[in-house]
Amino acid sequence: TDTKPLKQTYIIASDSTYAPFEYQNADGDYVGIDVDLMKEVAKQNGFNVDFKFIGFNSAVQAVESGQADGVIAGMTITDERIKAFDFSEPYFDSGVQIAVKKGNNKIKDYKDLKGQKIAAKIGTASADFLEKNKDKYGYSITYLDTTDALFSALDINEVAAIMDDYPVIGYAVAQGQNIQTPIAKEDGGQYGFAVKKGTNPELIAMFNKTLAEMKKSGAYDKLLGKYIQTDT
Ligand code: GLN
Numbered sequence: 651t652d653t654k655p656l657k658q659t660y661i662i663a664s665d666s667t668y669a670p671f672e673y674q675n676a677d678g679d680y681v682g683i684d685v686d687l688m689k690e691v692a693k694q695n696g697f698n699v700d701f702k703f704i705g706f707n708s709a710v711q712a713v714e715s716g717q718a719d720g721v722i723a724g725m726t727i728t729d730e731r732i733k734a735f736d737f738s739e740p741y742f743d744s745g746v747q748i749a750v751k752k753g754n755n756k757i758k759d760y761k762d763l764k765g766q767k768i769a770a771k772i773g774t775a776s777a778d779f780l781e782k783n784k785d786k787y788g789y790s791i792t793y794l795d796t797t798d799a800l801f802s803a804l805d806i807n808e809v810a811a812i813m814d815d816y817p818v819i820g821y822a823v824a825q826g827q828n829i830q831t832p833i834a835k836e837d838g839g840q841y842g843f844a845v846k847k848g849t850n851p852e853l854i855a856m857f858n859k860t861l862a863e864m865k866k867s868g869a870y871d872k873l874l875g876k877y878i879q880t881d882t
Pocket residue numbers: 665668706723724725726727744771773774775776815
C-alpha cells in the first residue's frame with residue numbers, strides 16, 4: 651500500500667479523558683501516548699491531524715459513520731471489531747482490571763462482587779468482560795460514558811467497583827487517586843489504530859511504517875517512558 655497521504659488533513663477521533671493515552675495537561679492541551687504517537691505519524695508522513703476528543707464510544711461511531719478518518723483511543727483489537735475496522739499493527743499490550751475505593755477490603759475476588767454494582771464504559775472491552783461474567787458472579791453493570799465518570803461513581807459510592815484497562819487504572823493509582831486494585835488484571839488485548847474497513851489504507855500504512863521506525867530507533871520506548879513510570 652502507498653504510504654503517501656491522500657489528504658492534507660485527516661480527522662482522527664479519540665477518547666475524551668483516558669490518561670495516559672489522551673488527556674488534557676495543566677495548560678488544557680491534549681497530550682498522551684496516543685496523541686504524541688499520532689502527531690509523530692503525521693509529522694513523519696507530511697499531513698495534519700484534526701483531533702476530535704469526543705469519548706470512546708463516540709469516536710468508534712464517528713469512524714463507522716465516516717465522520718472521522720481514523721480512531722486512536724486505546725482501542726483493543728477484537729475479533730468483533732475487525733469485522734468493521736482495519737487495524738494497524740498493535741502498539742500496546744493491555745488488559746482489563748477491577749478497581750475499588752481505597753480501604754474497601756471486602757472485595758478480594760470477583761465472587762465478592764455478588765449483588766454489587768460495577769461500572770464500565772459503554773462499548774468497551776471492560777463492558778464485554780463484565781457482560782460475559784455477569785451470571786457467574788451475580789453483579790449488575792452500570793454503564794457510563796467516560797473514565798472520569800467511573801472514578802466519580804466510585805467516589806460517591808454509587809458503585810462498589812469499576813472496570814477499565816489496567817494502564818489507565820495504574821496511572822490513576824500512581825497519580826494518587828483514592829482507589830485500590832485487589833484483583834489481578836485480565837491479560838490480553840492489544841491496542842491498534844483503526845480506520846473503517848476498506849477506507850484510508852494509506853493511513854494504516856503510514857502508521858505502521860512510523861511505528862516500526864520508532865520501535866527500531868528506541869523513540870517508541872522513550873515515548874512510553876514519558877507517560878508510564880515503571881517501578882523498579
Ligand atoms: N481498550 C478498551 C476498548 O477498546 C477501552 C478503550 C477506551 O475506553 N478508550 O474497548
